[in-house]
Amino acid sequence: MSRPLQARVNLAAIRHNYRFARSLTEGRTVAVIKANAYGHGLAVVGETLAGADALGVATIEEALVLRSAGVRDRLLVLEGVFDRDALRVAIVQRLDIVIHSGYQLEMLAQEPDAAGLSLWLKIDTGMGRLGFSWREARAVYEKLRSLAPHSEITLMTHMACADEPQQEFNRTQLERFDAALDGESLPHSIANSAALLALPAARRDWSRVGIMLWGVNPRLDGVAHPQLRSSMEFESRLIAERRVEAGESVGYGCDYHFPGEGRFGIVACGYGDGYPRHAPTGTPVLVGGRRTRLVGRVSMDMLAVDLTALPDARVGTPVTLWGSALPVAEVATHAGTIAYELLTGLTGRVPRIYEND
Structure with a gap:
């Protein structure tokens, strides 16, 4: 696979x-x-x-x-x-x-x-x-x-x-x-x-x-334009999930500690694919179509997302990093950059799948 x-x-x-x-x-x-x-x-x-x-x-x-x-x-x-x-x-x-x-x-x-x-x-x-x-x-x-x-x-x-x-x-x-x-x-x-x-x-x-x-509105406020259509769905899946106790951390530097019992998942995507390494905890991500957040530092090949409020999320659940339901400009704003950088930074190891929908 x-x-x-x-x-x-x-x-x-x-x-x-x-x-x-x-x-x-x-x-x-x-x-x-x-x-x-x-x-x-x-x-x-x-x-x-x-x-x-x-x-x-x-x-x-x-x-x-x-x-x-x-x-x-x-x-x-x-x-x-x-x-x-x-x-x-x-x-x-x-x-x-x-x-x-x-x-x-x-x-x-x-x-x-x-x-x-x-x-x-x-x-x-x-x-x-x-x-x-x-x-x-x-x-x-x-x-x-x-x-x-x-x-x-x-x-x-x-x-x-x-x-x-x-x-x-x-x-x-x-x-x-x-x-x-x-x-x-x-x-x-x-x-x-x-x-x-x-x-x-x-x-x-x-x-x-x-x-x-x-499909990106160039205005600095990042608001989607009603007449423009998103051209890219950048997506992956959960490849692991685990439960944590209060105080446990995830990722390099132990930057994020869970405030209570919770659950997180690992997504097959990292800065080696073009996802911004500097995206902080709280950057929005969709898991199974539902909004959650990035937790901890982004690694080269993986990132972690909070599943505490998503009890149905499992290994294999689809993840949207950006797309029509999560504008790339919104992700860029959280990461302290602009949509231009995220789109042009997508690396060659990410397969492009072309559709005409």
């Missing part, structure tokens, strides 16, 4: 979430499936979203995985290229690339065949990561246009605080973006998942959605 841990991926839910994202805007939508499609499986999800306006990845290597799987949709490489070899790959594979730094302009100048690429000029309006300053955007655009006179150029930026829609800095970024190339008739791309849901002014010609594809 194989280990009972698995991640059931609902491909129909991913398609539904993409369609919902598209319904929020009159423009087009990039489905961002970088980092192994946030742990869901890059090639399978790429095939599932065939026909999307475009797919977004972080790297050339991710783009090549999709092309090798037969995905012929428009692909946007969000980090762009780092050397001329990668630029030549982008030309051959017909990839859209982001231009965010001066060295990439120099590479374009040295590669005449790049003239027909679709280019996304990234402007830093306050995120402070990649991109040319919004103050120098016009000069950079004019240089880029001279290097690639026949290329489609899309102007893009990234919002720093879109998951907090009341933040004044959101308005500041939008104003900077609109001032950067005022008067130029270029496609715009601003909205990520959070901005698409909560900032109508950021909905332009292109949106770029990632976390909402997996």
